Amino acid sequence: MAERQLHLKLDTAALDAARKHLSEGAVTPAYGPWRDDIVQLLNDALATELVCTLRYRRHHFMADGLESPRIAEEFLVHANAELAHADRLAQRIVQLGGDPDFNPASLQDRSHADYDEVTDLKAMIKANLVAERVAVESYRQMIALIGDKDSTTRRLLEDILADEEEHADELSDWMERA
Template identity: 30%
Template sequence: MKGDKKVIERLNEALFLELGAVNQYWVHYRLLEDWGYTKLAKKERAESIEEMHHADRLVARIIFLEGHPNLQTLAPLRIGQNVREVLEADLAGEYDARTAYKKSRDICHDAGDYVSMKLFEELLADEEGHIDFLETQLDLLEKIGEAKYGQLNADSANEAE
């Protein structure tokens, strides 16, 4: 089915963001794991995999609309140097995605592509869940400090893999 050019462009922009998020969350997962934040690391790993599923859905939709998915470029990575920076970097990426997906949803609506619009609404709901989690973590980190936050996010020695 031939899709609207603007819709395909927006789907590719979303793919650009999701591919960056996959890699950013994965690097953060490995860093947090190395720093001993094993529980938060597991969450970052799960987020990376979820973003990969988002990218897959976008690729499938682009192909269905007879477009060409661009997997050659991805959003620049924001890599944190400590736990606070990791959370802030991830939150910035989620804010970018939320802004883009709201605009994309409206473009799809105007083009009469309600399936792509629904896809953007579903992605938007996921990103807002990520935003809520990250804002909560940053608020908690601020309230209790990095040392206590680290204790909450570390497995005990006998639980570590």
């Protein structure tokens, strides 16, 4: 019995389509019907990162207690990381031809995580840990939803997910010490 050889071939029709609509930059027709949904997911993630940035910054300035200088510094490090995530998400939204939504009036409604005004140090750590765990879950779900529909966005989300998992681990360690 002869063994059948498989050949990998590019879709020439898709290559021809990529030669058109040059004003769309890197977004080719292969992004298909998913582009708007992906932009919406990214805008919700952007809102989450911005709310987390604000919460961490507030906690940075409000932290008080025996371990507060070290924890406050950690809150600031996390705030800066969340802001960097927001910037990367906004950049990807623009690359996809969308508009990043920085509207402060709707941030909390679109965010997966909560903003809080707790003043107790342990409650701050807990609130941030909860938010990181929510972020981990939301990024996992977004990655699964996007799958192979947009590999660039998927890789971006996987990279951010790794940071969020690290943040959650650090906060979990702080919870045990607080």
